[in-house]
Amino acid sequence: MKIFKAFKNDSWIKPFLGKYRNSLFWALILGVSTFFCAGALMFNSGYLISRSASLPENILLVYVPIVLTRAFGISRPVFKYLERLTSHNWVLKLTSELRLKLYKVLEKDAAFFKNDYQTGNILGLLSEDINHIQNLYLRTVFPTVIAWLLYIFIVVALGYFSLWFALVMLLLFAVLLILLPLWSIVVNGVRQEKQKQMRHQLYTELTDNVLGISDWIFSQRSLSYARRHEDFERKLQETTQKIKNFNHKRDFLAQLVFCLIAIALLIWTSGYFPGNHGGQANWIAAFVLAIFPLIDAFAPLSDAAQETNVYQDSIVRLNQLQDGRKEQLSSLRPALKVTAPFTVEIKHLDFHYADSNKQIIKGLDLKIVNGEKIAILGRSGSGKSTLASLIRGDLRPSGGIVSLNHKKTYLFGDTISDYIGVIHQAPYLFNTTIRNNLSIGNEKASEQDLWDVLDRVGLKKMILDLPEKMDTLVDEAGLRFSGGERHRLALARILLKNVPIIILDEPTVSLDPVTEQKLIETFITELQGKTLIWITHHLQGLSLMDQVIFLEDGKLQMSGNPQELVQSNGHYRKLLAIDQGL
Known part of the structure; x- marks a missing residue:
């Protein structure tokens, strides 16, 4: 056995x-x-x-x-x-x-x-x-x-x-002791393995799609997902019923x-x-x-x-x-350092998790040169966030290479934060003062540096109006601030850190259109000259990008300059019309 x-x-x-x-x-x-x-x-x-x-x-x-x-x-x-x-x-x-x-x-x-x-x-x-x-x-x-x-x-x-x-x-x-137990293992063993795999897949897809429910709504495919989920549930119930009938x-x-x-x-x-x-x-x-x-x-x-x-x-x-940890430790080297100009290069990239056969990224090739602004589009589960993690070195490719100046990003270790910064959907603010939350970006920043960066992100007036200014305590997770204000504080950290490459991981997904547009304009203005990698499912603000790529099931389905795509790509025009509510 x-x-x-x-x-x-x-x-x-x-x-x-x-x-x-x-x-x-x-x-x-x-x-x-x-x-x-x-x-x-x-x-x-x-x-x-x-x-x-x-x-x-x-x-x-x-x-x-x-x-x-x-x-x-x-x-x-x-x-x-x-x-x-x-x-x-x-x-x-x-x-x-x-x-x-x-x-x-x-x-x-x-x-x-x-x-x-x-x-x-x-x-x-x-x-x-x-x-x-x-x-x-x-x-x-x-x-x-x-x-x-x-x-x-x-x-x-x-x-x-x-x-x-x-x-x-x-x-x-x-x-009772030998024959029936062996019969159960042989007959129901296959069914239980199938049931286990189906539950695993159902749980994984349900988690991904709940987290990306806005993508389904945006693409007007919510009913399609519901039907797909119900069909999968039905197959799982059929397998479970067969196990019960045998028992x-x-x-x-x-x-x-x-x-x-x-x-x-x-x-x-x-x-x-x-x-x-x-x-x-x-x-x-x-x-x-x-x-x-x-x-x-x-x-x-x-x-x-x-x-x-x-x-x-x-x-x-x-x-x-x-065992897995020992294998990974043996392949790691001391942290690497590189100098400007900074180029991110992706060659024949494949990725899947070791505990899953599902290929998330498949044969992707991409080059992001110094100072380029690129937008990565795709529905939930298409591999956008996984690609961002691979670029930052948080994940190791299953195949192919992701490099920064010809050095594999996963080998940089903690020093990758000196080169690549990330602003997530829900930036986290710690239960301490505004000053301490900003200083995470640069502990050596002076008082004037902090006020200057607050002015750049449009928060100086708001902070000055607070009774204790920058010594005001921030609630756990920054819940006293609006979504746009939390993103601006996260941007202030990035500016203090002064990293050359910024990943924006759907930072405007939960904001209203007016706040979203203002925040996009702030990002573009204040991050001028830096390499900008923007992961989004909205097309608002994409006209400011140098390049747009569209991922579907881990593959590159569409890429090009946004102005050129409007003229030459019908699929892009359709997405643009949906995003604008036309």
């Missing part, structure tokens, strides 16, 4: 098995004791009822079964409680240390994970994988080991009375096997324990009733086995974290 292969080279789970082996041992013993007491309770109860119905000559003949019934009746819930307490305590110790280890890895190496995982998948790694490990033990390992121990005990105990009947039970219980059929077969076991016990006890005055009936009831509590031990095994298809990926992902 794949789960055993995943465990073979595991460095996350196995070290803790030895560390907490005593708790693991007692959890299994208590689990077996719980089912033993349940079976023994029914065995004694069946014998006691039958023996009492046959009018025993002396009450002492049923005194021992009475005492044992009471003892097993009390022991069963006690052992069950202790087993749950011990097993959950063991699992919680294990998972708490795994979470601590995972958070330490993520905290130390967060910069590397964005190359391999999308945001939604990192969240999934944090929220699901450790929980899967927890369920692996509580819902698969513990029940399976306990069932095997009971299986051995039952066969050995029946072998004491009858070897041939023990062999019959060996085969019947093997159907119902398999569970029905399991119940038939239990029925055969009960009938076999009925026939065997009728012949093996003959006697008068109800002696035969006493043992028939005892043995047959004892089998019913064991249904709870063997029935869940098929579900437990097929769930290993889910758990194995979590184990593999956890073990790949540090």
Whole structure:
């Protein structure tokens, strides 16, 4: 099985098995004791009822079964409680240390994970994988080991009375313990893998499209997306229903096997324990009733086995974290430095996340020369923001090259911020003074420098009107400022930093048309002479750009000067008309 292969080279789970082996041992013993007491309770109860119905000559003949019934009746819930307490305590110790280890890895190496995982998948790694490990033990390992121990005990105990009947039970219980679980893995394993991939794709696309809902509305394709989403949901539900239907059929077969076991016990006890005055009936009831509590031990095994298809990926992902980091560290070099003029060059660029086969950028070629103003258009999911991250070196290409003055951008490390600045959709302002928020751009900036840059971005008058001027505290995330004011403060930081290349990642997406136009004009005026890379889905202000490119599914579909595109490209004219509401 794949789960055993995943465990073979595991460095996350196995070290803790030895560390907490005593708790693991007692959890299994208590689990077996719980089912033993349940079976023994029914065995004694069946014998006691039958023996009492046959009018025993002396009450002492049923005194021992009475005492044992009471003892097993009390022991069963006690052992069950202790087993749950011990097993959950063991699992919680294990998972708490795994979470601590995972958070330490993520905290130390967060910069590397964005190359391999999308945001939604990192969240999934944090929220699901450790929980899967927890369920692996509580819902698969513990029940399976306990069932095997009971299986051995039952066969050995029946072998004491009858070897041939023990062999019959060996085969019947093997159907429940081996055949049905393997059948579940083979048949439902493929469906579960398909279900998992569909859920992964659905979650990723839903996240991307919710974040870019304005693109869908702008392109007038919201109904198209809704239909596409509903169709995908329908296919996922069909796969899920097939899994449920198979489980119902398999569970029905399991119940038939239990029925055969009960009938076999009925026939065997009728012949093996003959006697008068109800002696035969006493043992028939005892043995047959004892089998019913064991249904709870063997029935869940098929579900437990097929769930290993889910758990194995979590184990593999956890073990790949540090391996992937070592590979990336080995390829990194000391931070690079380059001098003006600055040229960004993209050659045969391909990109996909390591945990996904979806190609986000495909064979892209682009050159951005010093001082050029370029706009990158495209709907949500077309690769615009990914391209910006690749240009800034936040992501490493899967193929091809992204370079700044012939040096790969991902090799610059933190020094890339000396060359490329970014203004995002929602610039973040820290819960400190306006002065400190500005000084992030240049800690050596003087008081006059700060006032000058505020004047350049059109905020000087507003700041002067505040009671404490630049010493006014900014609320967390800058919520006391409007969207346009937050973008102007972000621009002030960039101007203080004085980087030669600026990426504007849809900074006007949430602004009203008047504020948007004023902000665009401020950007163009104050960033004159710098290389400007503007990611947008609006066409407002594009006439001020030197070059416009349009991405579709990670490929370059259209490029050229905006004035030339208006004259020669019908698709561009159509987009322009839609943007203007014509």
